[in-house]
Amino acid sequence: MMPDPTCPDAGLAPSRRAFLAGAATLTVWPFLPRFAAAAPGGRDPRLIVVVLRGAMDGLSAVAPVGDPDYAALRGAIALGRDGPNAALGLDGFFALHPAMPTFARLYKAGKAMVVHAVASPYRERSHFDGQDVLESGLGGVGRADSGWLNRALQALPAGERIARAGGLGVGTMTPLIMRGAAPVLGWSPQVLPRASDDFAARVLDLYRHADPGLAETLERGLATDKLAAQAGMGDAKSRAGAATAEGMKLVAAGAAHLLAAADGPRLAALSFDGWDTHANEGGATGRLAQLLGGLDGAFAALETGLGPAWRDTAVLVATEFGRTAAVNGTVGTDHGTATVAFLAGGAVRGGRILADWPGLKTADLYEARDLKPTTDLRAIAKGLLADHLGLSRRVLDTAVFPDSTAVAPVADLIG
Amino acid sequence: MGQPTDPLVAANRFGLGPRPGELARIAADPRGHVEAQLADPTAARLTAPDLMASDRAMREARAAERVRQAERARAAEAGPAAGGKTPPGPAATPVPAMAGNPMPAMAAGPAPAMMAPGKPPAAAKPPLPIEAEIFRREQIARLARFCETATPLLERLVLFWSNHFAVSETKGNPVRVTVGAMEREAIRPHVLGRFADMLKAVETHPAMLVYLDNNQSIGPQSLNGRNSKRGLNENLAREIMELHTLGVAGGYAQTDVTALARVLTGWTFANPDEDDFHGGRFTFAPGRHEPGTHQVVGRSYPENGHAQGLAVLDDLARHPATARHLAFKLARHFVDDQPPAELVDRLARVWRDSDGDLAAVTRALVTAPEAWRAEARKLRAPIEFVVAMQRAIGRPADVGVANGALVALGQPTWAPPGPDGWSDEAAAWASPAGLSTRLDLAVQFARHAGDLEPAQLAADLWGAALPEPTRVAIRRAESRQQGIALVFASPEFQRR
Numbered sequence: 027m028m029p030d031p032t033c034p035d036a037g038l039a040p041s042r043r044a045f046l047a048g049a050a051t052l053t054v055w056p057f058l059p060r061f062a063a064a065a066p067g068g069r070d071p072r073l074i075v076v077v078l079r080g081a082m083d084g085l086s087a088v089a090p091v092g093d094p095d096y097a098a099l100r101g102a103i104a105l106g107r108d109g110p111n112a113a114l115g116l117d118g119f120f121a122l123h124p125a126m127p128t129f130a131r132l133y134k135a136g137k138a139m140v141v142h143a144v145a146s147p148y149r150e151r152s153h154f155d156g157q158d159v160l161e162s163g164l165g166g167v168g169r170a171d172s173g174w175l176n177r178a179l180q181a182l183p184a185g186e187r188i189a190r191a192g193g194l195g196v197g198t199m200t201p202l203i204m205r206g207a208a209p210v211l212g213w214s215p216q217v218l219p220r221a222s223d224d225f226a227a228r229v230l231d232l233y234r235h236a237d238p239g240l241a242e243t244l245e246r247g248l249a250t251d252k253l254a255a256q257a258g259m260g261d262a263k264s265r266a267g268a269a270t271a272e273g274m275k276l277v278a279a280g281a282a283h284l285l286a287a288a289d290g291p292r293l294a295a296l297s298f299d300g301w302d303t304h305a306n307e308g309g310a311t312g313r314l315a316q317l318l319g320g321l322d323g324a325f326a327a328l329e330t331g332l333g334p335a336w337r338d339t340a341v342l343v344a345t346e347f348g349r350t351a352a353v354n355g356t357v358g359t360d361h362g363t364a365t366v367a368f369l370a371g372g373a374v375r376g377g378r379i380l381a382d383w384p385g386l387k388t389a390d391l392y393e394a395r396d397l398k399p400t401t402d403l404r405a406i407a408k409g410l411l412a413d414h415l416g417l418s419r420r421v422l423d424t425a426v427f428p429d430s431t432a433v434a435p436v437a438d439l440i441g
Numbered sequence: 442m443g444q445p446t447d448p449l450v451a452a453n454r455f456g457l458g459p460r461p462g463e464l465a466r467i468a469a470d471p472r473g474h475v476e477a478q479l480a481d482p483t484a485a486r487l488t489a490p491d492l493m494a495s496d497r498a499m500r501e502a503r504a505a506e507r508v509r510q511a512e513r514a515r516a517a518e519a520g521p522a523a524g525g526k527t528p529p530g531p532a533a534t535p536v537p538a539m540a541g542n543p544m545p546a547m548a549a550g551p552a553p554a555m556m557a558p559g560k561p562p563a564a565a566k567p568p569l570p571i572e573a574e575i576f577r578r579e580q581i582a583r584l585a586r587f588c589e590t591a592t593p594l595l596e597r598l599v600l601f602w603s604n605h606f607a608v609s610e611t612k613g614n615p616v617r618v619t620v621g622a623m624e625r626e627a628i629r630p631h632v633l634g635r636f637a638d639m640l641k642a643v644e645t646h647p648a649m650l651v652y653l654d655n656n657q658s659i660g661p662q663s664l665n666g667r668n669s670k671r672g673l674n675e676n677l678a679r680e681i682m683e684l685h686t687l688g689v690a691g692g693y694a695q696t697d698v699t700a701l702a703r704v705l706t707g708w709t710f711a712n713p714d715e716d717d718f719h720g721g722r723f724t725f726a727p728g729r730h731e732p733g734t735h736q737v738v739g740r741s742y743p744e745n746g747h748a749q750g751l752a753v754l755d756d757l758a759r760h761p762a763t764a765r766h767l768a769f770k771l772a773r774h775f776v777d778d779q780p781p782a783e784l785v786d787r788l789a790r791v792w793r794d795s796d797g798d799l800a801a802v803t804r805a806l807v808t809a810p811e812a813w814r815a816e817a818r819k820l821r822a823p824i825e826f827v828v829a830m831q832r833a834i835g836r837p838a839d840v841g842v843a844n845g846a847l848v849a850l851g852q853p854t855w856a857p858p859g860p861d862g863w864s865d866e867a868a869a870w871a872s873p874a875g876l877s878t879r880l881d882l883a884v885q886f887a888r889h890a891g892d893l894e895p896a897q898l899a900a901d902l903w904g905a906a907l908p909e910p911t912r913v914a915i916r917r918a919e920s921r922q923q924g925i926a927l928v929f930a931s932p933e934f935q936r937r
Contacts (some may be wrong), residue, residue: 080859101670151679151698152689154861167689171868199851199864200872212873214851221880225923228914229880229930235910237932240871244880247873299858300611304676305654355672356657361679393695 080301084365092119111310142381145399156346161203176206271320278324282331362396408435458829495622499721579621607862636797637758660731688766764792823850883929895924
C-alpha cells in the first residue's frame with residue numbers, strides 16, 4: 027500500500043487502525059479517519075460489483091497460454107499468442123482475450139488486475155444456487171434474503187456520507203448481492219415517460235397508509251428517478267438488455283453517472299446476463315468474444331462516466347463459477363468450478379495477476395474436469411472491503427461473510 | 442393487506458384480475474367459480490388460423506433466410522458498381538428485438554410503444570421479417586386470450602408452467618419462431634393432464650432442444666461421434682433434473698447428469714432446410730445416440746432408442762423429489778412466498794397418489810383452506826400487472842404498448858433471464874425501480890382507458906372490499922384519468 031501522508035498510521039494493518047479509530051470516536055464502528063473526514067483531497071471511495079450471470083469461462087477470458095496442456099484441452103476455442111486475433115499478453119504465462127483492449131490498457135497502467143483460479147465456496151454446478159452463494163456471501167447454499175454488499179453497507183458508520191447515500195442496485199430487479207436492510211436506490215435504463223411528481227406524491231401517501239413495506243421501496247425508486255433526472259438521464263430511452271454489448275455499456279454509463287454525483291450512492295451492484303456458453307462459444311471471435319467486448323465497453327463507460335471519481339473507484343467483476351477445462355462436444359464448455367475475477371479502477375493496485383496456478387493436467391483438475399480453485403473469492407472481497415472501505419476483520423468475518431474467519435482477506439489490493 | 446375476501450381470492454389469487462362485471466357474477470359462489478374452471482381441460486388450448494405449428498414455423502423461417510442469403514450473394518456478386526457497401530435492401534433489414542415498435546434512442550415526446558392503438562406511423566413500414574411476424578402473432582394471440590378468457594385459472598397455470606419450463610427467444614431465430622408454439626403445443630394441452638406428458642412434450646420440443654443445446658449433443662461412442670470431434674453437451678440433462686423435475690437438492694449427482702445427457706443424445710429435430718415435410722419436427726437420430734445401458738438416479742435403462750429417454754422422464758416425473766419440488770413451487774406461486782408446510786405436504790401427497798395428475802393437484806390447491814385465508818402478500822408479476830390493467834379496462838392493449846410495459850418492468854415476453862425462469866417471490870419484483878416504473882405505466886394505461894369512471898372501476902375490481910385510504914385517494918384525484926391511474930398504482934392492485 028502506498029504511504030498516505032495524511033494518515034500517520036497508514037502502515038498498520040487495517041483492523042489495527044480500525045480499532046484505534048473506533049476507540050477514539052466512541053462508536054462501535056471501526057473506521058479509517060483519513061476518509062471519514064471528507065476534506066478536500068480526502069478519499070471518497072466507490073465500490074462497484076458486477077455479477078456475470080451464467081458462469082463466465084475464465085480460461086478463455088484470461089487464457090493460460092503458457093500452460094503446456096492449455097491448447098490441447100481447448101481445441102477449437104483455444105486462444106493463440108500470435109496471429110491476427112492474438113490474445114493480449116499480460117505476463118508471459120497468461121494472456122487476455124483480444125476483445126478486451128480497455129482492460130489491457132488499464133492493466134498496463136497499473137489500474138487493473140486479474141485473480142485466476144478463484145471460486146466462491148460453492149462446489150456444485152447449479153447456476154442459481156451458485157449465484158445465491160456468490161451474492162449472499164454465505165459459506166454454502168441456504169435461504170438468503172440479503173447480500174454481502176448490502177451487509178457491508180449496514181456496517182458503515184451511520185453518520186457518514188457513504189452510508190447515508192446508500193447503495194445502488196441497477197436493474198428493475200435489485201440483485202441479491204445488494205438486497206437487505208440498508209437503503210438501496212434502484213435505477214434501470216428507462217423506456218417510458220415519467221409520471222408527474224404530483225401523481226407520485228399521491229401514490230406514495232397512499233402506500234404509507236396502506237402498505238408501508240411498498241411505500242419504503244417506492245420512495246427509494248422515486249429518489250433515484252429524481253437523481254437521474256438531475257444528472258440529465260431522466261429521459262434516457264433504450265431497449266437494450268444487459269446481455270448485449272450495447273446494454274452493458276448503457277447500464278455501466280448510467281451507474282457511473284449516479285455514483286459520480288456529489289450526493290449519489292457510493293456502492294453499486296450491476297449484473298450482466300448471458301455467459302452460459304454451452305455451445306459455439308467461439309475463441310478469439312464469436313459469442314463469448316462479444317460478451318467480453320461488452321464487459322470491456324462497460325469498463326470504459328465506468329472510467330469515463332465517473333470522471334475524477336474513477337481515481338477512488340474499485341470495480342470487482344465476478345461470476346458464480348467457471349466452466350469445464352476441456353471444450354465439450356458442441357464447441358462450448360459445460361458448468362465448471364474455478365474461473366477469473368477482474369479488478370479495475372483508479373484505486374486498484376493493478377498491473378499483476380494473482381494466481382496460485384493449479385495446472386491443467388487431469389490429476390490437477392477439480393474432479394478431473396474443472397480448473398481447481400486455489401483462491402476463495404471471499405478473500406478478495408474481504409480485502410477490498412477492508413482496504414477500500416475500512417471494514418474491520420471482525421465485521422467481515424461475522425456479519426458480511428458469516429462464519430468465514432478461516433478466510434483471510436487478501437492484502438494490498440488497493441493502493 | 443389483510444385477508445382478502447373470497448371473491449378477490451377467486452379473481453386475483455386464482456385469476457388474472459376481474460373484467461368489468463366479473464366480480465359481481467362470481468360473488469354468489471366464488472369457490473365454485475374457481476373449481477368449475479377445472480371441468481374442461483381443453484379450454485386451455487389455443488389455435489388460430491394465423492398461428493403456425495412449430496415445425497412449419499421453422500421451415501418458413503429457414504426458407505426466408507435462404508432467400509435473404511441468395512439476395513446478399515447476388516448483391517455481392519454485382520460488385521461495387523451496384524453499390525457493394527451502400528445501404529442494404531429491405532430484405533437485409535435487421536430483425537428488431539421486439540416486433541412492431543422500434544424505439545429510437547433519446548426519442549423526443551411519447552415513446553412509440555405508448556402510441557395510441559390504431560394510430561399508424563407517418564410512413565408505411567416495410568413488412569416484418571417472417572421470424573418477427575411469427576413471434577408477434579403469437580404474442581397478440583396470447584395477450585388477447587389473457588384479456589378475454591373465461592377460465593383465467595387455466596391461463597395462470599399456462600403462465601406458471603411456461604415459466605417452469607422457461608425458454609428464451611433471445612437464443613435466436615429457431616427459438617423465437619417456436620417459443621409461442623411450444624406453449625400451445627407442449628404446455629396448454631397438459632395443464633390439467635399428466636405432468637409426465639407435459640414433461641415429455643416439452644423436452645422433445647424443438648424450442649427446448651435448441652434452447653438447451655441438445656440438438657447439438659452427440660454420443661462420443663455413437664456412429665457420428667466416433668467419426669467427428671463433436672460430442673456430449675449436458676445442458677438439457679442438468680436442467681431437466683435440477684429445474685424441471687427433481688430440484689437442485691433432489692438427490693442426483695454429476696454422474697447422473699452425464700448419464701442422462703448420454704441417454705438424450707440423438708434427441709433432435711429434422712433439418713428444416715432439407716426436409717420439406719418433416720423438417721422442424723422432433724426426431725430421434727440413432728447415429729448420434731450413445732449406445733448402451735445407462736444408470737440414472739439409481740436405475741438402469743437398457744438401450745431402447747428414443748424410448749430409453751422417455752422411460753427416464755416417466756420415472757423422473759413420478760419421483761417423490763419431483764412431487765415435493767413442484768408442490769412447493771405451485772404453493773409458492775399461488776399462495777405465499779413461504780407457503781404453509783402442511784399445504785406443500787398435501788399437494789406432494791396428491792401428486793404421488795395420482796401419479797402426477799395435474800388436474801388432481803390443481804384441485805387440491807384451489808380447494809385448500811390455506812389458499813383462501815392467506816394474506817395477499819404476493820406481488821403481481823409484471824405480466825399479471827399488465828394483464829390485470831387490460832382486463833380492468835375491458836380490452837387488450839396494442840401489443841406494442843404491452844411489450845413496452847413488460848420490457849420496462851423487466852419481464853419481456855418469452856425472454857426470461859435463464860432456464861430457471863423469472864423469480865416467483867415478491868422481493869424480486871418489489872424493487873425501487875420496478876415500483877416507480879409501475880407508477881409510470883399506471884399513468885400510461887389510464888390514458889387508454891377511455892371514459893371509465895374511477896369509482897365504478899374500483900367497484901368492478903374490489904366491490905365493497907376496498908380499504909378507505911385508497912377509496913379516498915381515488916375520490917380526491919384531480920382528474921378522471923388520474924383517478925384511474927391511482928386505481929392501477931394502488932397497493933391493492935399490486936398484491937394478490
